[in-house]
Structure formats: structure tokens, C-alpha cells
Amino acid sequence: MNILLEPVSFMVVAIISGAIAGSFLSMVVHRLPLIMRQQWKRECREFLELEGKEASGASEISLSAPRSHCPLCNHQLRLVDNIPVIGFLLNRGHCNHCNHPIGWRYLTLELLGITVAITATLHFGPSSSAVASMWFGWILLALLFIDLEHRLLPDQLTYILLWSGLIINQWGLFTTPSGALFGAAAGYLVLWSIFHLYKMVTGREGMGGGDLKLLAALGAWCGWTLLPQILLVASLCGLLVTVPWILLKKESSYPLLLTAIPFGPFLAVAGWIALLWPTLLDIMLWGR
Ligand SMILES: [Zn+2]
Numbered sequence: 001m002n003i004l005l006e007p008v009s010f011m012v013v014a015i016i017s018g019a020i021a022g023s024f025l026s027m028v029v030h031r032l033p034l035i036m037r038q039q040w041k042r043e044c045r046e047f048l049e050l051e052g053k054e055a056s057g058a059s060e061i062s063l064s065a066p067r068s069h070c071p072l073c074n075h076q077l078r079l080v081d082n083i084p085v086i087g088f089l090l091n092r093g094h095c096n097h098c099n100h101p102i103g104w105r106y107l108t109l110e111l112l113g114i115t116v117a118i119t120a121t122l123h124f125g126p127s128s129s130a131v132a133s134m135w136f137g138w139i140l141l142a143l144l145f146i147d148l149e150h151r152l153l154p155d156q157l158t159y160i161l162l163w164s165g166l167i168i169n170q171w172g173l174f175t176t177p178s179g180a181l182f183g184a185a186a187g188y189l190v191l192w193s194i195f196h197l198y199k200m201v202t203g204r205e206g207m208g209g210g211d212l213k214l215l216a217a218l219g220a221w222c223g224w225t226l227l228p229q230i231l232l233v234a235s236l237c238g239l240l241v242t243v244p245w246i247l248l249k250k251e252s253s254y255p256l257l258l259t260a261i262p263f264g265p266f267l268a269v270a271g272w273i274a275l276l277w278p279t280l281l282d283i284m285l286w287g288r
Pocket residue numbers: 070071072073074075095096097098099100
């Protein structure tokens with residue numbers, strides 16, 4: 001028997017992978033927005049034909065370079081500092097060179113990466129569904145954090161999620177191949193219609209284009225039948241968080257609910273719930 005399919009060894013591998021994925025994600029969450037900004041600046045420069053005057057100088061950021069370092073003193077991390085969770089605990093959350101506190105985001109993402117792995121394993125058992133849903137959950141985590149911090153849902157991540165969902169469901173892992181295809185198309189079109197209706201009525205843009213692509217990706221993973229559940233759960237979570245937030249901040253109600261807080265994080269959470277608990281809407285509505 002394949003040792004990887006033993007429940008215990010599968011769980012151990014899942015937890016280690018979750019920690020590594022979480023640590024990689026915190027790097028993605030930190031660097032991807034910087035890479036995008038760098039790209040936009042370069043495109044603007046090229047467009048304005050200023051290339052050459054000030055193009056050189058700043059070193060390029062990518063996912064692999066520069067090596068992980070303290071953002072304050074630029075001290076490069078030791079190998080042991082790069083170990084997820086352990087590195088953070090060893091240094092008690094501070095740079096071991098200049099004592100600058102390490103952001104909460106690193107530990108949170110590492111722990112959430114592990115949580116996703118454990119939840120997927122407990123839910124699906126040692127199986128390809130468990131591995132696929134971990135992939136799904138980890139990318140959603142990165143999207144959630146980037147949207148919270150930067151109000152961005154990078155195409156690089158939403159497209160990976162969309163294509164991988166369409167491919168994985170060719171084997172009918174979570175829905176049928178046609179369910180995934182219609183899910184992707186309908187997910188995009190539903191939000192596209194809401195987006196344009198909202199703009200027609202209020203003259204404002206209620207959400208970013210990234211939300212459309214994210215719901216398309218969720219449709220590709222969960223199938224079109226789960227889109228109502230995803231939208232309902234995301235909106236309910238959104239209301240639960242947004243209303244107290246607006247009341248506390250005493251902001252005027254006009255930057256309406258949709259514009260006050262990014263919608264992406266709620267879609268991400270609702271997508272994860274839909275993949276694992278596809279009958280939640282039935283339970284909410286009819287108690288079964
Ligand atoms: Zn430092």
C-alpha cells in the first residue's frame with residue numbers, strides 16, 4: 001500500500017506542506033503588489049518614452065530575488081529563520097539583527113496555510129480532492145490578504161485559480177466538466193451585470209474587475225450550481241463586517257457598502273466554504 005495514502009502520514013505531509021505554503025504565500029502577498037507596481041511604472045515610462053532617462057538604478061524585485069531579508073536593516077535571513085513558524089518563534093517575532101518586529105502577517109499566513117491543509121485532509125481524507133482543495137485554499141489565502149492590504153486581486157493569481165479549476169474538474173473532482181465551464185462563465189457574467197447595473201444607477205464603480213475574475217474562478221472550482229450560495233454567504237459575511245465598521249467609523253453611508261470594504265476577501269471565504277460544504281445553502285434555507 002502506498003505509504004502516502006496512510007491517513008497519519010498523509011496528515012503529517014499535509015501539515016508540513018501547509019507550513020511551507022503559508023511561508024511562501026506571505027512572500028507572495030508582500031512581493032506581488034510590489035512586482036505589479038514595478039510593472040505599471042515600467043509601462044508608464046515606456047508609454048511616456050522616458051525609458052533610458054531614469055530606467056536604471058533600482059534593483060528589480062521578483063518572487064525569487066532578492067533573498068528574504070529584514071525590511072528595515074536589509075539583513076539577510078539565516079536558513080533557520082526561513083523555517084515556517086519555528087523561525088518566527090526562535091526570533092520571538094523580531095529581526096535577530098536590528099530587533100525590528102516582524103509583521104503579524106507572516107505567522108498568521110503560516111498558521112492559516114497549515115489550517116487549510118488540516119481542514120482539507122480531515123474533510124476529504126487522503127485523496128486527490130484533499131490535495132486539490134489545499135491548492136485552492138492556499139491561492140485564496142494569498143488573494144484574501146492582498147485584497148485586504150492593497151485592494152487588488154492580481155490577475156496572476158485569479159487566472160491560475162480559474163484555469164486550474166477548469167482542468168481539475170475535467171476529472172469531475174468537485175463538479176462535472178460542463179458544471180465548471182458554466183460556473184466560470186456565469187460567475188463572471190453575474191458580477192459583470194451587477195457591476196454595470198450599479199454603475200448605471202449610481203454612476204460609481206461598486207467593485208473592482210478582480211472580483212469578476214475571482215467569482216469566475218470560484219465557479220470553475222465549485223460549479224455553477226453553487227454560485228448563489230457563494231454570493232449569499234459572501235454578502236452576509238460582508239454585511240456582518242461592514243455595518244459595524246461603518247457605524248464605528250461614523251462614516252457617511254454613501255461610499256456605499258460595496259465600496260467601503262473590498263469584496264474579494266468575502267468571496268474567497270465563501271468559495272472555500274462552498275467547496276467543502278456545498279449543501280450549506282440547503283441547510284440554511286430548508287434545514288437539510
Ligand atoms: Zn533587521
